[in-house]
Amino acid sequence: MQIYNTLTRQKEAFVPLEAGRIRMYVCGMTVYDYCHLGHARMLVAFDVIARWLRASGYQLTYVRNITDVDDKILVRARDNGEPIADLTERMIDAMHEDERQLGVLPPDREPRATAHISDIIAMIETLIERDYAYHADNGDVFYRVRRFERYGALNNRNPDDMRSGARVDIDEAKEDPLDFVLWKRARPEEESWSSPWGEGRPGWHIECSAMSTCCLGDTFDIHGGGPDLSFPHHENEIAQSEAATGQKYVNTWMHAGALRVDNEKMSKSLGNFFTVRDVLKAHDPEVVRYLLVASHYRSAINYAPETLKDARRSLERFYNALADVEIIEGEVSDEFAERFTRAMNDDFNTPEALAVMFELVREINRHRENAAHAGALAHELVRLGNLLGLLERSPETFLKGASSGINDEEIARQIEARNAARRNKDFAEADRIRDALAEQGIILKDSREGTTWVSENR
Structure with missing residues (x-):
């Protein structure tokens, strides 16, 4: 298995620290708002x-x-006039709901910063003892960046060319503008914890160093996160953790690519900022997941109406191939599984893995007259799709409208409204409803038994 390592800027043969076992830490959400597409x-x-x-x-x-x-959490809770715990619990519940919708399986452990305050304090004490940190006159505790000789290696940066990446403004209490905060002195009426340096709360970077090493040990296999975390967050994690433990922190660093909207950076100021739940109100979750899976994890993704349409059409090709086929286990060529495995073992190359699945689609369509063989090929297609978190529904469920961005209940309501309009001889309204559904790919069929519907792509 080859994995691209951000630290070395090349693909490397992946060898876990312990044979057969992998320990992976990924930076999660700061829960002050709903999850967005990024x-x-x-x-x-x-x-x-x-x-x-x-x-x-x-x-x-x-x-x-x-x-x-976190600073953002404190500000949002204050603005909302609600306790911090109420805000974070609400956002955590919403995050878990978004994950379930997108087919994201829960991690094995999901530590919270507030449950590791004692571990954070202990790590800061060690850094102070080793002269990597200092208690400043303003009550904050800072990390001495220039004391750590390898600072900047993850991002190939020279400390002399850097700007401070802390989440707060540069403090005059710092010995050096590059230094970043480990412990923040509490302001009046802020959430705080007791420490050797007085009441306060942890800085953002130290939280992940403490949580990751507590859960996985001083050295572990993989550390991942979003594209914006490499600097300064992950750079600071390395400096803190290795200074505190004296051990190499992480063997392989992985970073997901950015997400852009209509080829622009997603930003509230540009009016192109979308939360996951807003997107899922209008689009089938599997279509959104397919869009995110179809690009290599390190590549940038463009979210736009046409890319969603392409994702929907691709999923429809899969589900159409599975429709009217009895999906049964049977013998198929090992070639498909072997090529899929080679693709995924090459730095998780999902585009190439999906290309193998499309070849399976062509084989299913070629052998439809041979029910047993087509069924075995369909079984293999579903098995490979499931490895990517795809094709977990029946073809009928997906093709009947999930891919149109409108759910069954809404279609039923629209049909009833159309029927009511027809009973009232309001044929213009009945035609309007029919045409509006047709624009979304839903074709109505009237008969003596009533009105039924199908997807136009089936």
Whole structure:
């Protein structure tokens, strides 16, 4: 298995620290708001990676943290006039709901920063003892960046050319502008914890160092996250963790690619900012997941109406191939599984893996007259799709309208409204409803028994 390592900037043969076992940590959500599409990109990418590592026979321990204390959380809770715990619990529940919708399996462990305050304090104390950190005059504790000789290696940066990446403004109490905060002195009426440096709360970067090493040990196999975390967050994690433990922190660093909307960076100021739940109100979750899986995890993804249409058409090709075929186990050529495995073992090359699945579709369509063979090919297609978190529904369920972005209940309501309009001889309204459904791919069929519907793509 070859994995691209951000630290070395090349693909490497992956060899776990312990034979047959992999320990992986991925930076999760800061739970002050609903998950957006960029979060979905990261969540799905590492879900596919976790699925494949397990399918490859590894015993995987997958840890993805929750940041439940942070400047943004404090500001949002204050603005909402609600306790911090109420805000974070609500957002965590919403995050889990979004994950389930997208077919993202839960991690093995999901530590929260507030449950590791004692571990965070202990790590900061060690850094102070080793002269990598200092208690400043303003009450904060800072990390001495220039004390760590390998700082900047992950991002190939020279400290002299850097700007501070802390989430707060540069503090005059710092010895060096590059230094970043480990512990923040509490402001009046802020959530805080007791520490040797007074009441306060942890900085963002130290939280992940403490949680990851507590859950996985001083050194572990894989650390992942979104594209914006490589600097400064992961750079700071390396500096903190290795200074505190004296051990190499992580063997392989992985970063998901960015998500863009209509080829623009997603931004509230540009009006192209979408939460996962808003997107899923209008689009089938599997269509969204397919869009996120179809690109290599390190590549940028463009989210736009045409890319969603392409994703829907691709899924329809799969489900149409499975329709009217009895999916049964049977003998098929090993070629498909072997090529799929080679693709996934080449740095989780999902585009190439999907290409193998499309070849299976062509084989199913060629052998439809041979029910047993077509059924065995269909079984293999479903098995491979499931490894990517796809094709987990029946063809009938998907093709009957899920791919149109409108659910069965809404279609039924529209049909009843049309029937009511026809009874009232409001034929213009009845035609309007029919045409509106047709625009979404739903074709109505009237008969003596009533009105039924099909997807135009079936």
